[in-house]
Amino acid sequence: MLPRLVFGGIATLACVSGLSGCQAVNGVTSASAAQLRIIDATPDAGGIDIYSGNAAIAYNLGFGTITSYVPVTPSTYTFSIDTAGTRTALTTVRATLGVAKQYTLLISNAAAALQSQVLIDQSQPAPSGQVSLRFLDEAISPGAIDIYLVPAGSTLAKVNPLQTGVVFGTNTGYLNVPTGTYTMYVVANGTVISTTTVPLYTGASTAYPSGSARTVLILDQTILTSPAVQVVTTSDYESATATQ
Numbered sequence: 001m002l003p004r005l006v007f008g009g010i011a012t013l014a015c016v017s018g019l020s021g022c023q024a025v026n027g028v029t030s031a032s033a034a035q036l037r038i039i040d041a042t043p044d045a046g047g048i049d050i051y052s053g054n055a056a057i058a059y060n061l062g063f064g065t066i067t068s069y070v071p072v073t074p075s076t077y078t079f080s081i082d083t084a085g086t087r088t089a090l091t092t093v094r095a096t097l098g099v100a101k102q103y104t105l106l107i108s109n110a111a112a113a114l115q116s117q118v119l120i121d122q123s124q125p126a127p128s129g130q131v132s133l134r135f136l137d138e139a140i141s142p143g144a145i146d147i148y149l150v151p152a153g154s155t156l157a158k159v160n161p162l163q164t165g166v167v168f169g170t171n172t173g174y175l176n177v178p179t180g181t182y183t184m185y186v187v188a189n190g191t192v193i194s195t196t197t198v199p200l201y202t203g204a205s206t207a208y209p210s211g212s213a214r215t216v217l218i219l220d221q222t223i224l225t226s227p228a229v230q231v232v233t234t235s236d237y238e239s240a241t242a243t244q
Contacts, residue, residue, distance in 0.1 A: 033071035034097035035123075038105045040065040041138035043220050045111040047084030052077045060084045061107075064219060066234045074099045081107050081116050090114045102236065104215070108138045108169070115169075122174050125211035125239040132174040132213040134236070137166050139220045139229045142200055144189035152181040152205060157193045165189050179210040186218065186229055201229045211239025 038050060040061040050058035057079075058067070076096040080089045090111065095118035097103055102121035109115045126132040135147060146161040163172055166189070184203035191197060201218075208214070213236040221228045 032074070032099050034074045034099065035069040035102040035121075036072050036097060036105060037069045037103075038065070038067045039107065039136075039217060041106065041108040041136075041217060041219055042111060042114055043140065043222065045083075045090065045107075045114060048090070048107065049082045049084050049086075050105070051080040051082060051087075063222070064230075064232060066217070066232060069102060072097060074101075079105055079116065079118075081114065091116045093117055106136065106138075110140060119171065121215070121236045122213040123237055125237060126174075126176055126213055129179055129210055130176040131179055131208040131210065132176055132237075133208075133216055134174045134214070135163065135166065135170070135172040135216045135218065137168055137170040137218045139218050140168055141220050142186075142188065142227055142229055143167070145200065145218070145229070146187050146189050146191060148185040148187070149177060149182040150185060152183075156185055156197065156199075157195070174213060177208075179208060181205055181207045184216070184231065186231070188227070200227055201231055203231060206233075209239070211237075213237035 047060040093116040102123040186201035
């Protein structure tokens with residue numbers, strides 16, 4: 001069963017990025033509505049359903065799912081994260097969603113210690129000539145990590161880390177970096193970079209447009225033959241005049 005979101009009795013297919021594919025989105029939009037998306041970053045909880053009170057708002061989400069934003073009525077909600085197909089609550093979180101604001105319901109940690117929180121997302125452009133990047137470290141296994149963004153034409157050994165000592169559960173907040181094309185690397189904290197360094201993650205060369213905002217989600221690998229993480233990046237804000 002594919003993920004779907006339901007608000008106000010209207011079923012809305014979720015566009016999911018990263019690990020779970022993408023589907024069309026249908027729904028009512030409003031300039032005054034709050035916008036909510038869901039990220040499932042728990043590696044071993046299996047499928048999960050999300051409820052607000054007795055109303056189901058998402059079904060059968062799986063590890064790595066990032067839904068699209070869905071407009072919801074600004075209000076205070078209590079979200080229950082349940083084992084799929086049951087009303088067995090694994091965790092709950094209460095949050096007030098404001099007018100014209102964007103939020104992420106983040107579900108994380110191993111099933112035995114499942115956590116949920118509602119994050120406020122950036123809904124305005126980054127400063128001119130910059131991109132806003134927020135890193136969420138939800139990888140349980142690798143321990144503390146260092147994050148590098150290497151500009152096109154440079155190498156890992158020639159740049160300083162963007163963030164060091166990032167531990168599981170860290171939300172860096174939005175960091176403004178110059179617009180450009182970067183390759184992201186993740187290494188174990190304290191790694192002395194050399195020509196033989198094997199990163200935990202090496203991304204593709206990626207162009208970040210001016211004015212945009214992104215959330216970068218760092219996750220455990222589902223199948224490990226050696227220490228590694230995987231990364232999913234999702235758009236929080238796209239400037240109408242974004243340029244490369």
